[in-house]
Amino acid sequence: MNLAAKLAYAQLITHRRRTLWTILGIVLSVSMLTAVFGFAFSGFEAFYELSGGQFRAAYYTMFMTLAGMLSLIIFTASVIVMSNAFRVSAAQRMQQFGILKSVGATKRQITRTVLYEGFFLTVVALPIGVILGLAVQYVGLYIANILLQDINRLDDIVEIGFVVAWQAIIISVLLGFFTVLVSAWLPARKAAQLPAIDAIRLQGETKIKNARPRKHLLVQKLFGFEGALAAKSLRRDRRNFRATVVSLSISIFLFLAASSFGAHLAHAGQLVINPVDADIIIEWHSNMGSVRENDDTTRIEFTPLDLAYAEQITARMRAVEGVSVVAAGSTGSVNLITGGSVPAAYLNAPFRDYVDPDHTQDAVGLRIFLVAPDAQTYAELARAAGVPHGSNILVNFRRIQVDERWTEFIPINFNYQTLSIVEWDDVLEVPLHGQLRGDQVPNTVLATGHNSLVIIVPYVQAKTYHWYILADAPIDVQAQLTDIVLDFFPLEFLTENNIRLSTMNIAANNLADRALMRLLMVFIYGFVGMLTLVGLTNVISTLSTNIRARRREFAVLQSVGMTHGGLNRMLNLESILCSIKSLAVGLPLGLGASYAIYRAFTITVDFPYIFPLWEVLACIGVVFIITWVTMRFAAARLRGGSMVEGIRGC
Amino acid sequence: MNILRVENLTKTYGKGDAEVIALGGISFEVEKGSFVAVVGASGSGKSTLLHLLGGVDRPTSGAVHVDGQELFAMNESELAIFRRRNLGIVYQFYNLVPTLTAEENIMLPYLLDGRKPDGAMLAELLETIGLTPRAKHLPSELSGGQQQRVSIARALINSPAVILADEPTGNLDSKSSREVIDLLKFANKRYSQTLLLITHDEGIALQADRIITLSDGQITRDEGVKL
Numbered sequence: 001m002n003l004a005a006k007l008a009y010a011q012l013i014t015h016r017r018r019t020l021w022t023i024l025g026i027v028l029s030v031s032m033l034t035a036v037f038g039f040a041f042s043g044f045e046a047f048y049e050l051s052g053g054q055f056r057a058a059y060y061t062m063f064m065t066l067a068g069m070l071s072l073i074i075f076t077a078s079v080i081v082m083s084n085a086f087r088v089s090a091a092q093r094m095q096q097f098g099i100l101k102s103v104g105a106t107k108r109q110i111t112r113t114v115l116y117e118g119f120f121l122t123v124v125a126l127p128i129g130v131i132l133g134l135a136v137q138y139v140g141l142y143i144a145n146i147l148l149q150d151i152n153r154l155d156d157i158v159e160i161g162f163v164v165a166w167q168a169i170i171i172s173v174l175l176g177f178f179t180v181l182v183s184a185w186l187p188a189r190k191a192a193q194l195p196a197i198d199a200i201r202l203q204g205e206t207k208i209k210n211a212r213p214r215k216h217l218l219v220q221k222l223f224g225f226e227g228a229l230a231a232k233s234l235r236r237d238r239r240n241f242r243a244t245v246v247s248l249s250i251s252i253f254l255f256l257a258a259s260s261f262g263a264h265l266a267h268a269g270q271l272v273i274n275p276v277d278a279d280i281i282i283e284w285h286s287n288m289g290s291v292r293e294n295d296d297t298t299r300i301e302f303t304p305l306d307l308a309y310a311e312q313i314t315a316r317m318r319a320v321e322g323v324s325v326v327a328a329g330s331t332g333s334v335n336l337i338t339g340g341s342v343p344a345a346y347l348n349a350p351f352r353d354y355v356d357p358d359h360t361q362d363a364v365g366l367r368i369f370l371v372a373p374d375a376q377t378y379a380e381l382a383r384a385a386g387v388p389h390g391s392n393i394l395v396n397f398r399r400i401q402v403d404e405r406w407t408e409f410i411p412i413n414f415n416y417q418t419l420s421i422v423e424w425d426d427v428l429e430v431p432l433h434g435q436l437r438g439d440q441v442p443n444t445v446l447a448t449g450h451n452s453l454v455i456i457v458p459y460v461q462a463k464t465y466h467w468y469i470l471a472d473a474p475i476d477v478q479a480q481l482t483d484i485v486l487d488f489f490p491l492e493f494l495t496e497n498n499i500r501l502s503t504m505n506i507a508a509n510n511l512a513d514r515a516l517m518r519l520l521m522v523f524i525y526g527f528v529g530m531l532t533l534v535g536l537t538n539v540i541s542t543l544s545t546n547i548r549a550r551r552r553e554f555a556v557l558q559s560v561g562m563t564h565g566g567l568n569r570m571l572n573l574e575s576i577l578c579s580i581k582s583l584a585v586g587l588p589l590g591l592g593a594s595y596a597i598y599r600a601f602t603i604t605v606d607f608p609y610i611f612p613l614w615e616v617l618a619c620i621g622v623v624f625i626i627t628w629v630t631m632r633f634a635a636a637r638l639r640g641g642s643m644v645e646g647i648r649g650c
Numbered sequence: 651m652n653i654l655r656v657e658n659l660t661k662t663y664g665k666g667d668a669e670v671i672a673l674g675g676i677s678f679e680v681e682k683g684s685f686v687a688v689v690g691a692s693g694s695g696k697s698t699l700l701h702l703l704g705g706v707d708r709p710t711s712g713a714v715h716v717d718g719q720e721l722f723a724m725n726e727s728e729l730a731i732f733r734r735r736n737l738g739i740v741y742q743f744y745n746l747v748p749t750l751t752a753e754e755n756i757m758l759p760y761l762l763d764g765r766k767p768d769g770a771m772l773a774e775l776l777e778t779i780g781l782t783p784r785a786k787h788l789p790s791e792l793s794g795g796q797q798q799r800v801s802i803a804r805a806l807i808n809s810p811a812v813i814l815a816d817e818p819t820g821n822l823d824s825k826s827s828r829e830v831i832d833l834l835k836f837a838n839k840r841y842s843q844t845l846l847l848i849t850h851d852e853g854i855a856l857q858a859d860r861i862i863t864l865s866d867g868q869i870t871r872d873e874g875v876k877l
Contacts, residue, residue, distance in 0.1 A: 236788070561762050
């Protein structure tokens, strides 16, 4: 072993605690990087397979973009945590470098000891990190598969495979090594630049800026002289606070990005997969018959379902245990079956551009369904739209797949309170009393309208009627529910009137879709949990480092007569100022990231941006609390030590 | 009148076989307005004594009375308030607060006491230490000697009963050392400031009214200086 390596080895042995923390830091970051990429690859494979081989490029871009962003975040956080571990003992370290220089070590030799140190640390920590990361990935997927098990019990086997991504391991290893070097190299470079004697004396350990004097009258009034002291130290000792502010900002950024990621992922998933909320669908379908009239014209005829009976059937179904029902009938207006057209002026610009790009048509063909939900559901929807009973409510929403991308439109310019629907020579005027967004209406009701433009009405001549049933035990209640309908309309009646009654148990059909949704949620919570963990570790580590590094300053303040109460007041204000500063940086960054993530999702689906209001509020609350608690906790631990030791700086 | 009275002051570190006696029950008194030098080899207990007199450390047993008040009968907060009003401490390594300017460091004990800043008093002190033009500089922008003069001004600001100085010249060149000692002597003469100074330097000790010699935690000599 050469001298530089020996010195590095000695460093690691003497500063056991620092060594341990650093190894822990590397293990943590490498394992997280490995796990994140592992999850991303496994998730990609599972999604790709479940979606039936569609959107390969889009999913790949989405997963890898997200994994890339996460690893960038983890890398930054790790550098901060680790350079903190090094900073805690920066003083002793600088002294040592100073002594080395004074006996004739060159800059290069000092840098080499640091490189060796990084090398030793990585050699120990990397394999542990990779193994731990794979373990985390394995356990995570195991848990995910357990969560998917009740779906697997039914029919198809849905399983996320354990993918060992060698790319992930290489990336993590490189990033981990780089992290250590950067964090160890920073203090070394500083020591290398300082004159030897200054390094020994620890002069120039912190650079303090003499900011222009400013009166802190308000601060002083609110927090006393100690408050003014806090404001000054925050303004002048930027270096010490930068780490704290940076790590807090990053945590805010992380939290907003991660939760936004979750919200948008859930929404996007819902858009792509959109399973109908039902286990059983019972359908009444009245087939049309044509009747030749005396004057040689043809009249189309069918037997509508009397909605009063439908309500009674629904009520009896709801009485069955473990069952919830939404029912809806549609389209009594015969002339709408083939779709109608709507004057172009009624349409909002983006939708018109989509359906009629050249603006050549005066009326645009648009399938419109009148849907009458069951009385209870109708009442809920009318309340949501803020209109009285008996109103017609437009569901101003169309979701259309344009190329490989799901796009949401608000098609109708609602200023036109009456919708004129033109079909052949007839014009049907439908007055509109209110409107709802797509997400305010159960997707079952939308499904009744065949996902065309839906107008919810209190009454229709129901040519088709659907009961959408969610049941705890779909197979057990299926026959019982069908019998309820047959009680009202016996089989003979149905046959006679050309009515088809069918019962579909789609619990099994929806399996893959639901599995996909569940999978989405598993991934969301996994990511948010991991990121929050990184953020919290980071903030706690930098803040307590900050306090420990200022031990001497606190001791001096106490020795010239600052009381415990005064010290606490000072720290209170410091934590408040620190929080405000971090929020001022972190919130805009986080919202920016949240928007960027939203844009990443819109590669596959198009939907409006979800502003993370609650997350922002949570951030503000948590930042203030965590800063305050950590500072007070660190300060309380310092108080345990004696003032004399603090003054001596040991 | 005795402004400082030390009774049977003992400080030990560790327990059992590892027990080290830093101070072995020493007693002495200091008259108001006098200049006392404490000398002794390193490890003789000088710094321990000074920390105890300054109320920044607590003894194993014994008592210290400053201006008639027993230091260690007070709780931490009372002691902190007592320190800022009645004691001025000057350390070897200046120990200025790095984020405060020279004048802010000087005013620190005064403002901590919740008093209104007194411009005239500050101006006089700055003048005395010869740092009026550098009042708005941060410690890192001052030389060692200048920093030490700031810390002496900080010790003087509340007209304390006693100034305790722990090797105030230990880290300075001879010119700066002379200036610092002259400043302390000036305060001693001009304001009748009681001064207790720890030093290695025989030349400095001889300028005091009285020299106490410590050895292995005991007072081995205590005599006045004839000029």
